[in-house]
Amino acid sequence: MAAKSSKRSQRTGASVPEPRGEPPLSLDRIVATAVELLDAEGLDGLKMRRLADRLGSGVMSLYWHVDNKEDVFDLALDSVLEYRGTIGSQDWRADVLHMLEDWRASMLRHPWSASLLPRRALGPNILARLELLSKTLSGAGVADADLNVAIWSLWNYVMGATITRSSFDLSDADRASGQQRVEHHYPTIERSGLLLDDDWDGVFRKGLDFLLDGLAPR
Amino acid sequence: MAAKSSKRSQRTGASVPEPRGEPPLSLDRIVATAVELLDAEGLDGLKMRRLADRLGSGVMSLYWHVDNKEDVFDLALDSVLEYRGTIGSQDWRADVLHMLEDWRASMLRHPWSASLLPRRALGPNILARLELLSKTLSGAGVADADLNVAIWSLWNYVMGATITRSSFDLSDADRASGQQRVEHHYPTIERSGLLLDDDWDGVFRKGLDFLLDGLAPR
DNA sequence: CGGTTGACTCGTACGACGTACGATGCGATG
DNA sequence: CATCGCATCGTACGTCGTACGAGTCAACCG
Numbered sequence: 131m132a133a134k135s136s137k138r139s140q141r142t143g144a145s146v147p148e149p150r151g152e153p154p155l156s157l158d159r160i161v162a163t164a165v166e167l168l169d170a171e172g173l174d175g176l177k178m179r180r181l182a183d184r185l186g187s188g189v190m191s192l193y194w195h196v197d198n199k200e201d202v203f204d205l206a207l208d209s210v211l212e213y214r215g216t217i218g219s220q221d222w223r224a225d226v227l228h229m230l231e232d233w234r235a236s237m238l239r240h241p242w243s244a245s246l247l248p249r250r251a252l253g254p255n256i257l258a259r260l261e262l263l264s265k266t267l268s269g270a271g272v273a274d275a276d277l278n279v280a281i282w283s284l285w286n287y288v289m290g291a292t293i294t295r296s297s298f299d300l301s302d303a304d305r306a307s308g309q310q311r312v313e314h315h316y317p318t319i320e321r322s323g324l325l326l327d328d329d330w331d332g333v334f335r336k337g338l339d340f341l342l343d344g345l346a347p348r
Numbered sequence: 349m350a351a352k353s354s355k356r357s358q359r360t361g362a363s364v365p366e367p368r369g370e371p372p373l374s375l376d377r378i379v380a381t382a383v384e385l386l387d388a389e390g391l392d393g394l395k396m397r398r399l400a401d402r403l404g405s406g407v408m409s410l411y412w413h414v415d416n417k418e419d420v421f422d423l424a425l426d427s428v429l430e431y432r433g434t435i436g437s438q439d440w441r442a443d444v445l446h447m448l449e450d451w452r453a454s455m456l457r458h459p460w461s462a463s464l465l466p467r468r469a470l471g472p473n474i475l476a477r478l479e480l481l482s483k484t485l486s487g488a489g490v491a492d493a494d495l496n497v498a499i500w501s502l503w504n505y506v507m508g509a510t511i512t513r514s515s516f517d518l519s520d521a522d523r524a525s526g527q528q529r530v531e532h533h534y535p536t537i538e539r540s541g542l543l544l545d546d547d548w549d550g551v552f553r554k555g556l557d558f559l560l561d562g563l564a565p566r
Numbered sequence: 567c568g569g570t571t572g573a574c575t576c577g578t579a580c581g582a583c584g585t586a587c588g589a590t591g592c593g594a595t596g
Numbered sequence: 597c598a599t600c601g602c603a604t605c606g607t608a609c610g611t612c613g614t615a616c617g618a619g620t621c622a623a624c625c626g
Contacts (some may be wrong), residue, residue, distance in 0.1 A: 137603095155603080168557040177354075178584065179584090187604075188605040189584090190586090190587095193585070195603095198585075211504060248462045248514055249515070252516070257534055257537070260537055261533075264540055274540070277540050277542075278551055282555055283555040284611045286502075289507070290503065290504030290507035291500070294507055297466050297470065298465070298470075316476070316478070318483045319478055320484055321480050322486075324478065324501070325482075327496060333500050334500075337500055341501070342496065355574090356567095372574090396614080405576080406576040417613065568626090569624105571624080571625100573620105573622090573623100575621105576615105580613105580614090581607100581614100585610095586608090588605105588607095589605085589615105590606100591603085591617090592603085592619105593606075594599100595597085595600085595601105
């Protein structure tokens, strides 16, 4: 991450008239198309050749805009994590909830992002969210000494919830065949309906509410 | 996951005398060596050819014991997540803390595991840990209605904390170059020392304590 | 004792992938 | 018209996962 040095110049503000037919290659188009491809085919579905096909260009043309395939992953991931919401209403708690739920929703909309996140460095959009979270909590009266624990607790919770959820979606196919295994060997799990409960949103929200209750008085 | 159908038979209880020289191939040896290789070279360092080299065998011999490379990943991941601790002391809170901290430690000892977890189905050792957690919390007096939220809150927290930490380790290399960026654009993060604080264990423990305080009375 | 069978090993080969390299086209500038 | 930087792309190479089928050897059976 940080400063990859492809030969590409700084993006222009798009002052070109942009004619008919195939639009020209650009970083933005490449990243947007990569996201489409990832959404449609998953992590392993992103091949440089396929990406080029979708863009109507030659494979090697991509490499003028992008350093390598890892770069594409980084850019796609960060583009998906951008936050467009606002902050600074009267109700700091609503601000936090909105931002965190939006984050979770963004990642679930692009399930590959959860798989990618643990092995990529922190992109600017992730840092921006952390900054937003810090600022809001700080403004809400959380003491400086407690700030780090509060931020990380929330962060970890959301991150973990999202990744767990993605992981479960992945194993849905195995669920049927694995069900017997669960029923016979894990009685407590079975009794609690832990793996069957489909109300992920509700559980997520309850835990988050609970966490916030503890972190700062309503 | 679940029932992969390699041609391998059920593992024998090792009744063979096991002679000198290169030991024969076995699922256990393959998995153990895969973990070594992953520890040494990371996710991308695991190649079937390299694995075979380390084992002193031909590449294709692996495929009698294993379905494919994904199978190796699944087995390596699950083998690393096995919990050998006990449960059922007087102090349920200590039991939970021990199990969760052991989990985090296991994953940090094998950083590739955090990257792998989100895209793999739930293995038996993960389910076993969930079962243990459920049983302990249930025995500690957490009401059935609150059980799911409690389990998931803890689970998500640990999962998120571990993955965040791994992610930060990864970006350590970029830290120096990215530091200016952080300092200039993210003032609140900078002021709180959020990205510089090296006491991850302490923060992890504090948040966990806090979470447990809320989930069940001391 | 020769023949058969099943467990296990492995050499060769193939298709797919990421990408290095150098040629090519093109608009702007002198 | 000549030059130069931007942008594109065809070809080729090395590496990967693994399909296929031949090989070895011990155990078993007639």
